[in-house]
Amino acid sequence: MELTGAEIVVQSLIEEGVEHLFGYPGGAVLHIYDAIHQQEQLQHILVRHEQAATHAADGYARSTGKPGVVLVTSGPGATNAVTGIATAYMDSIPMVVLTGQVPRPLIGNDAFQEVDSVGITRPVVKHNFLVEDVKDLATTIKKAFYVATTGRPGPVVVDIPKDITAHKTEFSYPREINIRSYHPTTKGHTGQIKKAYELILEAKKPMIYTGGGVILSNASEELVKFTQLLGAPITNTLMGLGAYPASDKQFVGMLGMHGTYEANMGMHNCDVLIAIGARFDDRVTGNLEKFCPDARIVHVDIDPASISKNVKVDVPIVGDVKDVVTELNKLIEASDQRLDSAALSTWWQQIEEWRAQDCLKFNRDTGTIKPQFVVEQLHQVTEGNAFVTSDVGQHQMFAAQYYGFNKPRRWINSGGLGTMGFGLPAAMGVKIAHPDEQVACITGEGSIQMCIQELSTCLQYNTPVKIINLNNGFLGMVRQWQEFFYDRRYASSYVDALPDFVALAEAYGHVGIRIEKPEDVRQAIEDAFGKYKDRTVFLDFIIDREENVYPMIPAGAGLNEMILV
Amino acid sequence: MNKHIISLLLENESGALSRVAGLFSARAYNIESLSVAPTDDATLSRMTIVTSGTDQIVEQIQKQLNKLVDVVKLVDLTESEHIERELMLAKVEAVGDARDEVKRLVDIFNGKVVDVTDTTYTVEITDTGEKLDSFITSLSSIKIHEVVRSGAIGISSGDKILAV
Numbered sequence: 001m002e003l004t005g006a007e008i009v010v011q012s013l014i015e016e017g018v019e020h021l022f023g024y025p026g027g028a029v030l031h032i033y034d035a036i037h038q039q040e041q042l043q044h045i046l047v048r049h050e051q052a053a054t055h056a057a058d059g060y061a062r063s064t065g066k067p068g069v070v071l072v073t074s075g076p077g078a079t080n081a082v083t084g085i086a087t088a089y090m091d092s093i094p095m096v097v098l099t100g101q102v103p104r105p106l107i108g109n110d111a112f113q114e115v116d117s118v119g120i121t122r123p124v125v126k127h128n129f130l131v132e133d134v135k136d137l138a139t140t141i142k143k144a145f146y147v148a149t150t151g152r153p154g155p156v157v158v159d160i161p162k163d164i165t166a167h168k169t170e171f172s173y174p175r176e177i178n179i180r181s182y183h184p185t186t187k188g189h190t191g192q193i194k195k196a197y198e199l200i201l202e203a204k205k206p207m208i209y210t211g212g213g214v215i216l217s218n219a220s221e222e223l224v225k226f227t228q229l230l231g232a233p234i235t236n237t238l239m240g241l242g243a244y245p246a247s248d249k250q251f252v253g254m255l256g257m258h259g260t261y262e263a264n265m266g267m268h269n270c271d272v273l274i275a276i277g278a279r280f281d282d283r284v285t286g287n288l289e290k291f292c293p294d295a296r297i298v299h300v301d302i303d304p305a306s307i308s309k310n311v312k313v314d315v316p317i318v319g320d321v322k323d324v325v326t327e328l329n330k331l332i333e334a335s336d337q338r339l340d341s342a343a344l345s346t347w348w349q350q351i352e353e354w355r356a357q358d359c360l361k362f363n364r365d366t367g368t369i370k371p372q373f374v375v376e377q378l379h380q381v382t383e384g385n386a387f388v389t390s391d392v393g394q395h396q397m398f399a400a401q402y403y404g405f406n407k408p409r410r411w412i413n414s415g416g417l418g419t420m421g422f423g424l425p426a427a428m429g430v431k432i433a434h435p436d437e438q439v440a441c442i443t444g445e446g447s448i449q450m451c452i453q454e455l456s457t458c459l460q461y462n463t464p465v466k467i468i469n470l471n472n473g474f475l476g477m478v479r480q481w482q483e484f485f486y487d488r489r490y491a492s493s494y495v496d497a498l499p500d501f502v503a504l505a506e507a508y509g510h511v512g513i514r515i516e517k518p519e520d521v522r523q524a525i526e527d528a529f530g531k532y533k534d535r536t537v538f539l540d541f542i543i544d545r546e547e548n549v550y551p552m553i554p555a556g557a558g559l560n561e562m563i564l565v
Numbered sequence: 566m567n568k569h570i571i572s573l574l575l576e577n578e579s580g581a582l583s584r585v586a587g588l589f590s591a592r593a594y595n596i597e598s599l600s601v602a603p604t605d606d607a608t609l610s611r612m613t614i615v616t617s618g619t620d621q622i623v624e625q626i627q628k629q630l631n632k633l634v635d636v637v638k639l640v641d642l643t644e645s646e647h648i649e650r651e652l653m654l655a656k657v658e659a660v661g662d663a664r665d666e667v668k669r670l671v672d673i674f675n676g677k678v679v680d681v682t683d684t685t686y687t688v689e690i691t692d693t694g695e696k697l698d699s700f701i702t703s704l705s706s707i708k709i710h711e712v713v714r715s716g717a718i719g720i721s722s723g724d725k726i727l728a729v
Contacts, residue, residue, distance in 0.1 A: 118580060123591050127634040130580070147634060180729065181576060181637040305628035308621070 005134045005165035006031035009098065012141040014041050015173040018069050020060060020432055021045065022053040026073025027113060028100025031165035045432060045461055048453040050077050052425035054084020055451065058093050059426030060433045062412045063387055065218060067094040067148050068429065074100040075113030078159075079120065083419060085155045086124035090416025091239060092216055094153035096144045097121075101130070103163035117159045126154030134167035142174045151184025152303040153216055184302065188319030188327060196274075196298040196315045197331045203272035204343035205350075206232040209255065209284075212239030212415065213277015213301060219322035220244070220408040223276065226325050229332045230339055233351055235263035237278050239415040242405035247384070252351060253360075256284040257553050258397045261359035262351055264551075264559040267292055269350070275299040277321040280310040281416070290558030300324045359551045359564055360401055368544040369518050371395060371470045374525075375402035378440060378468060381525045386438040387412065387430045391423040391447030394476035395468075397549040399442040421450030424467065428454060431463035438466075438529055445471040445498055445540075455508035458536045466528040467538045469501060472545045480548045505538035512538045566617050568597070570642040570649060570719045572727060573612040573630060577603050581635040585612065588633065594618065594626050598651075598694075598716030609637065609729065613718045615694065638727055646722035652689070652715040653697045654679075658708035659686040667707060674700045685710065693717070 009032050022045045025033045036044050047053040050072045057068025072081050078099040088095045102111040118130045127147045129140050144156040214223050220243045227234045227250055234244050235255040244251055253260030255267055273295040285291045297313040300321055307316040317324050362372045375398050384404055389412040390396040396413055405411045414422040427441040448469055478493040505512030511532045515524045528537040551562045575581045582601055589596045597615040604611045630636050659667050667686050671678055676690035690700055694717050
């Protein structure tokens with residue numbers, strides 16, 4: 001049957017199993033919107049800003065493992081989406097972004113709402129396409145989904161000129177696709193896996209360090225088994241939280257700049273480091289010269305370019321984490337050989353000494369609301385099972401440190417790019433994917449204002465998320481650095497003239513509650529998830545103004561050079 | 566910092582060149598020259614990049630290039646025996662004694678004088694980049710008006726083949 005390009009876009013998305021599409025209309029995509037309007041399988045979520053469309057699709061993708069899908073118009077529609085595309089790119093999130101383009105005869109003429117979308121997005125996508133013929137449209141969309149979701153996932157942009165959405169052609173969606181230049185390695189090399197296994201068994205002071213790759217690969221179960229078979233301590237990166245249950249005693253907390261003392265000291269002193277689906281980011285390694293001085297390193301990653309990029313490793317294994325860890329587990333289970341138990345027990349004694357420092361303790365008796373306390377209370381009320389999104393800054397670190405994630409895909413934050421404004425739209429996306437689950441957005445008064453217009457979308461689509469606004473009246477992380485490294489010169493870190501968030505939430509049709517006393521924190525959170533279960537609730541917690549995130553590794557220091565409280 | 570000649574087969578599609586060029590600038594890799602043209606297979610372009618860096622950086626360059634979806638195959642020619650060629654056109658001043666001197670040098674470098682005026686010679690030389698450099702050096706006091714170089718291209722020696 002002959003379909004128009006616009007109808008082909010819609011049918012292709014349906015063929016891909018897409019149920020929700022986040023977007024914003026405009027001239028170049030009107031044909032596509034018209035085609036969406038004439039069917040019911042694919043639900044379109046109208047956001048209030050294209051950046052939010054990408055973040056919502058991103059939250060949807062992170063919480064489900066399915067690709068997030070976005071539709072925006074040409075020009076400003078595409079440029080507004082760039083921040084969200086880059087956010088997904090840095091965290092390897094599968095996403096397909098369809099951008100409208102001016103009709104082909106106008107391309108290059110500085111036409112109204114024309115921008116070189118393929119050029120602008122090139123450095124922040126896994127791949128992108130400009131569709132030049134309606135006959136290529138279905139195949140290109142198929143390729144986009146294939147590239148976005150396989151190997152190391154990432155966003156893919158498909159730029160579609162308006163005239164192509166009006167042209168007709170015979171539609172048949174390809175069942176399979178082969179791209180001759182794209183064959184990601186998923187199966188780990190048997191010889192390398194064997195080598196890793198042998199090296200791991202030599203460890204006297206092992207440390208398992210895992211990242212977002214474990215979550216992307218859905219390998220949490222395999223990782224838990226691996227860790228428990230070995231009996232070794234495990235730390236997760238910011239992106240990897242939830243892959244191993246935080247409540248388990250083998251978990252030593254997050255590592256890195258605001259990681260725990262025991263995790264960072266464990267890294268620094270280990271003799272064999274098992275890195276899985278993590279990329280040795282600068283916020284994790286601190287000073288590379290001082291990083292894990294005594295360790296031999298095994299590194300499992302699906303992206304060969306992540307291996308030995310920042311830190312030279314001894315046993316590289318390119319492959320899908322789930323496959324490789326399954327193979328490692330088989331080798332361990334097939335033999336009676338285990339880690340040297342006497343050495344392991346001495347190592348654990350040392351780790352327990354570090355843990356006894358209780359580096360996440362904080363003063364509870366100040367009479368002011370401590371942000372850490374709010375996160376703890378949120379954990380208790382939601383029994384550690386909520387989906388928690390965050391923005392970027394102090395509140396993000398408090399959420400990562402104090403929520404205690406026990407399941408993968410529950411902690412949703414912009415780790416790589418560090419995008420303020422991510423939290424609220426991401427929470428919306430999560431809620432649309434999981435309407436029956438509890439969803440909270442831990443944010444600050446700085447970040448929330450970067451995408452606050454989405455409160456309107458929350459009302460339209462009835463996505464009752466709970467906004468936990470840790471309001472200290474400062475751009476907290478900026479202020480913290482200015483306190484430490486700029487002699488308390490608080491340049492532009494003070495957020496003057498804040499809105500009345502309660503009134504603002506109410507103006508958008510939601511529930512707003514201001515909480516100023518520690519004794520009111522629990523009740524407010526309980527009300528948000530209880531009494532106001534079906535409403536979007538904005539909890540504005542007026543917190544301790546100058547609380548800092550501890551512990552901290554200053555820039556340029558090693559993991560053993562932490563500032564404790 | 567060693568010089569490397571990386572040879573790529575990439576999809577002959579719009580945007581493929583800018584993906585490669587963008588990668589080098591985005592990641593602050595050195596790029597000394599880049600030359601690209603379609604091959605006998607119209608769907609493929611062959612690109613030759615001359616770059617330099619530590620072993621670790623060159624390894625990253627290769628991995629990052631391989632990650633580009635448009636890159637079909639890649640080889641670092643400098644890892645084994647190879648043939649490297651670069652074409653240079655140079656317009657130099659040729660008056661008085663210099664007229665003979667330039668001609669003599671061109672002969673030594675197996676080049677050709679391809680255009681002549683009363684005051685200039687335009688010479689063509691094909692050789693490795695290093696040889697072209699030494700030709701320029703050996704001109705010493707002779708005035709050079711213009712130099713145009715193609716950037717290196719290369720191919721493996723023997724029966725090693727870079728093909729799909």
